[in-house]
Structure formats: C-alpha cells, structure tokens
Amino acid sequence: MAYISYLDLPKYWGLERGDRVLLTSDIMQLMFTTMRNGERFDRDAFLDAILGVIGEEGTLLIPTFNWDFCHGVAFDYHKTPCKTGALGGFALSRPDFRRTQHPLYSFAVAGKDQQLLCDxxxxxxxxxxxxxxYLEKNHGKNVIIGIHYTDCFTFVHHCEEVCGVDTYRFSKTFTGQYIDAEGQESTRSYSMLVRSYELYEATDLTLIGEKMERAGVAHVIVLNEIPYRIVDLTAAAPVICDDIKNNSSRGICKHKLQ
Structure with a gap:
C-alpha cells in the first residue's frame, strides 16, 4: 500500500460521526514515518483531522494521567503535567480541550460531551x-496508535472494578491537596485499584488482546507499517469480564491468592 498522509489516517480507523473516541498513543513512530515521507507532523492538524471525522456530534478523550497525588503531591488542575504521552499534554494547551477533574485519571476532552465529562x-x-x-455505556472506541494493549489499555481496570469478581486488586483511598480550575485549594480523597507489592508482576495484556480480537470486539490494522488497534469498549466489556470471572488470562486478572 502506498504511503498514507498522517492527516488521512483517521479515515481508515472505522470511525463515524458522533463517535466517542479514546485516543491512546505513542506518536514517535508516527512522527518519524511522516517525516521520512516528506511531511512535517503537525499535532494541531492531526487532532483536527480526528475531530473532523467524528464531527461536532463526536467526543474525543486523550489520557492526561498523573499519579503524583498518590505520593502526597498536590494536584493542580491547570499545572499538574500529563505523564501519559506528549499528545495529551499538547491537547491541554488548546482552547477547545478541557481537563476532567480526577487527579489520577484525568482526560483532555473536546467535543459534544465535554461538559458532561468535565462535570x-x-x-x-x-x-x-x-x-x-461513560465510554462503556456510550459505545466508546479506543484507538491505540503504535503500542500494544499491555502498554496502555487501562479500560481493563474499569472492568475489574465493576464486574463483581474478587480479583488480586483492591481499592485504596488517597487523600491530598487539590487545586481546582478556579484556583481554590481543598483537601480531597480519591480511590483507585491497586495491588499488593508481594503480588506484583508485570501486567501482560497479550492474552486478553488476542481474546478480544477473536471475539471481533477489537481489530488491528497496519497503516504505513504502524499498527492501529481499534477496540469497541461497549462490546469488549463483557468479553473482559468473562475473562476475569473465569481467570482465563492469568497475567492480568489473577484472583487473590488463597
């Protein structure tokens, strides 16, 4: 296949107008490939191309996660940096994107449901x-650029929390200083699933990724020699929950040791 301009790539992802899209990426390979083919990679233009495909009725979310709050560092809505890739941090600099409020798992959001998510x-x-x-309930699509599920598919932890199975993770609450969008400081508490250090091992989502692809709820397309993984999160949720309940992919959903 001939080279496809980076601005045309979103047209190949199977997105439709009105889609809710979670974009997770490592754009380094995409940038290098673009430059090798005589184009200058423009992050603004790339985000505009995605927004153009899903239209005004669509919503785009980009992770801007930061876990410093867990270690006693105050979260500042406007100043706490994104630790999950350059694209999320860049999106926060644009006037059409706003950040959601959770100090650990926030997102840069643009589009129709921005206010809903930021509230x-x-x-x-x-x-x-x-x-x-929200993504599970609203037929969200996770577009994963250039990286494997293991490196970015955080949605599995949502499934671990809501599917009702006693897994090796448990909820832990963290309390710290929070500076909101208006600059007001307060003490707040938030929780996330964690695992005991004695049960720690590298998370491997290879098996659940293969299972989702066999079930047809995820697929991989290769464009300009870069893999793009597209996951229908509404359809993937029951597949992941079934995997957790049956302890199939032992690397990610291993039950607590007896």
Missing amino acids: MQNVSSFGVDSPFG
Missing part, C-alpha cells in the same frame, strides 16, 4: 460514574 465528580478512578464508565 464528573467520580471519586473512584474506574467506577461506573467515571469517564471509563
């Missing part, structure tokens, strides 16, 4: 009232 007061990182729950 969320979820205490739990992964609960049904979080952006992850």
Whole structure:
C-alpha cells in the first residue's frame, strides 16, 4: 500500500460521526514515518483531522494521567503535567480541550460531551460514574496508535472494578491537596485499584488482546507499517469480564491468592 498522509489516517480507523473516541498513543513512530515521507507532523492538524471525522456530534478523550497525588503531591488542575504521552499534554494547551477533574485519571476532552465529562465528580478512578464508565455505556472506541494493549489499555481496570469478581486488586483511598480550575485549594480523597507489592508482576495484556480480537470486539490494522488497534469498549466489556470471572488470562486478572 502506498504511503498514507498522517492527516488521512483517521479515515481508515472505522470511525463515524458522533463517535466517542479514546485516543491512546505513542506518536514517535508516527512522527518519524511522516517525516521520512516528506511531511512535517503537525499535532494541531492531526487532532483536527480526528475531530473532523467524528464531527461536532463526536467526543474525543486523550489520557492526561498523573499519579503524583498518590505520593502526597498536590494536584493542580491547570499545572499538574500529563505523564501519559506528549499528545495529551499538547491537547491541554488548546482552547477547545478541557481537563476532567480526577487527579489520577484525568482526560483532555473536546467535543459534544465535554461538559458532561468535565462535570464528573467520580471519586473512584474506574467506577461506573467515571469517564471509563461513560465510554462503556456510550459505545466508546479506543484507538491505540503504535503500542500494544499491555502498554496502555487501562479500560481493563474499569472492568475489574465493576464486574463483581474478587480479583488480586483492591481499592485504596488517597487523600491530598487539590487545586481546582478556579484556583481554590481543598483537601480531597480519591480511590483507585491497586495491588499488593508481594503480588506484583508485570501486567501482560497479550492474552486478553488476542481474546478480544477473536471475539471481533477489537481489530488491528497496519497503516504505513504502524499498527492501529481499534477496540469497541461497549462490546469488549463483557468479553473482559468473562475473562476475569473465569481467570482465563492469568497475567492480568489473577484472583487473590488463597
């Protein structure tokens, strides 16, 4: 296949107008490939191309996660940096994107449901009232650029929390200083699923990724020699929950040791 301009790539992802899209990426390979083919990679233009495909009725979320709050560092809505890739941090610099409020698992959001997402007061990182729950309920599509599920597919933790199975993770609450969008400081508490150090091992989502692809709820397309993984999160949730309940992919959903 001939080279496809980076500005045309979103047209190949199977997105439709009105889609809710979670974009997770490592754009380094995409940038290098673009430059090798005589184009200058423009992050603004790339985000505009995605927004153009999903239209004004669509919503785009980009992770801007930061876990310093867990270690006693105050979260500042405007100043706490994104630790999950350059694209999320860049999106926060644009006037059409706003950040959601959770100090650990926030997102840069643009589009129709921006206000809904930015108004969320979820205490739990992964609960049904979080952006992850929103994506499950609203047929969200996770577009993963250039990286494997293991490196970025945080949605599995939402499934671990809501599917009702006693896994090796448990909810832990963190309390610290929070500076909101208006600059007001307060003490707040938030929770997320964690695991005991004695049970720690590297998370491997290879098996669940293969299972989702066999079930047809995820697929991989290769464009300009870069893999793009597209996951239908509404359809993937029951597949992941079934995996957790049956302890199939032991690397990610291993039950607590007896």
